[in-house]
Amino acid sequence: MCAGHESMLPPPSPSSTRRGFLFRLGLALNAIAGVLVAIPVVGYILGPVRRAGAQAWIALGPVGDFPEGETRFAVYENPFRVAWDGPTAKVACWVRRLPDEKFQVFAVNCAHLGCPVRWFPQSRLFMCPCHGGAYYEDGSRASGPPPRGLFEYEYRVRDGQLWVRGGEIPTLSEPA
């Protein structure tokens, strides 16, 4: 900074309380404005977090669609879908029918890192194409890296329909 420029600045004096007040007021007003902008922005970005635990009951179809002793592929529509979801509004699961209207409804997502497991009725195994996880027909871990068995949906039978509670991606922190 050159000397000539410096000489143009007003000399600091204790009597400049009005200038000091204006400067501090400017800081304070901008801080308030910043906070008022930040509240809706942060709330907006973290908005989806508040929907934690969002799940709903969805009908998978008549109980008769799932023959006893078999494991069938079933598809439901995400209950929290938006109009522009397209194909991603669909969710897949595996329905295993046991005797006496008992079911096991498995998430399609591998318990390791979420890839879609496939059912092989001949060997009665679920196999994952990503990292080689395998599960028995009851969903328990058979081999590979998964830390646990397949995720199971809560289900109930009402008026001849099989219902599951879903709408959230099943992961280790929220196992369906």
Add this chain to the structure above:
Amino acid sequence: MKLLGPAARWIEERAGIGAALAPALTHAVPRSTASWWYVFGSATLALFMLQIATGICLALVYVPAADQAYQSLEYLNYQAPFGWYLRAVHFWGSNAMVMVMTLHMIQVFLFGAHKYPRELTWIVGVLLFACTLGMAFTGQILRWDQDAYWGLGIGASIAARSPVIGEAVVHALLGGPIIAGRTLSRFFSVHVFLIPGILIGLIGLHLWLVLRLGINEWPMPGRAVDRDTYRQRYEEEVHRDGVPFFPVAARKDMIGMAVVILAVLAAAAVFGPHGPRGVPDPTIIDTVPRPDFYFLSLFALFALLPPWTETVLLLAGPPLAIGLLLILPFVAGTGEKSWRRRPVSVLAVILIVLIVTTLAGLGVKAPWSPVMNAWSGLPTPVAYVLGRTPLELQGALVLQNKQCRNCHSLGGEGGLRGPALDDVATRMTRDQLIHQVLQGGGNMPAYGKNLSPAEVTALVAFMQTMRPAGEPPARPPVDPVPPTR
């Protein structure tokens, strides 16, 4: 200046941009730095500019909505004039940017450029590297195909492993409780606005630091960095043996920039765009999701880590790796710069490169994944069924029908997850085979409940024929200690 037209002179007289930039362009740099080893940084910058140009073009057509993104990519591929080519350039440009940036990082590390006084330059560079990987991941999500969908599933599954906040992180990442329309919009915004903005700011800071502190000189063995003398010695070297950056050093940079751009253009023309690979319909589970090349090594790591280490390494690994890079200049900020006097650094680079490339190579092959259609698609080698008894032939059928070949190969074809079965009879006796099939173990599922006794008998009879001619069958293990009374 004489070549400038009247219009340019008119602008320059008022704006003074040329006069402002001239000192930066012609500043003196050590003669040793006018080297081909110093071109990777500017080449990375050139690729970034190429990414911006092609990215803006793609955004003119691409629809960042989950129900139409895939169709808009197909439109780019097949209908928009040059659409396929711009997609290809953006894809190969991103590959090249990650690779050239890695080369740049290795070069500056081996030349000791992270040492005093350029610690901050290195730190900003590490952040640039992290942001570029962020661009790579978000970019592959925008391809909105099956790889993108299941790649997000993997990302969410990793995030979900964080203690306590796992679920909240997943929801924030996906923009909702599940991968859907809001997820794509989120990643579009991050890929197109947020990270590029950060990148541009950090690149400006990076270049400012290079100009302010001077480009790292060619390191001489024995000339250690000392905080008290380094800057004075650098000034002296530049004064004694400096050359103007433009054009002496810049001409090699210019050639480097042109070469990488031309290489990307050529790769794009020859190999074309990547994907999209299949509609992102999560009910199409007949899919084999694979990451782009920059994440192949991580993909391999996920399959190979012992399960009990996995959660800790998945969560702590990436921050730890970035953290180590960030604190590097603080633990090794002075001393020898030359790679000739830094054997540990050279070994570390070699080791890391070997680990990453080996894992990536494994990731391409994915030997840990079952081959989902091996059982129904591959023929049983003729030699293994010639002259076999009906029981053994029955066993060959069981082996095929029960999906054994999804994990075990015959004649070099089939899964690689379990051992090849071509010579299994030389390794295991009849009793051991039965035990292994029924009980499983050693990472093999137990088939006890899924095979009838007749099927087990046939399967084991077939496997007992599986040994090369002239090799004896396995013998029952003999107790090495004779029983004593």
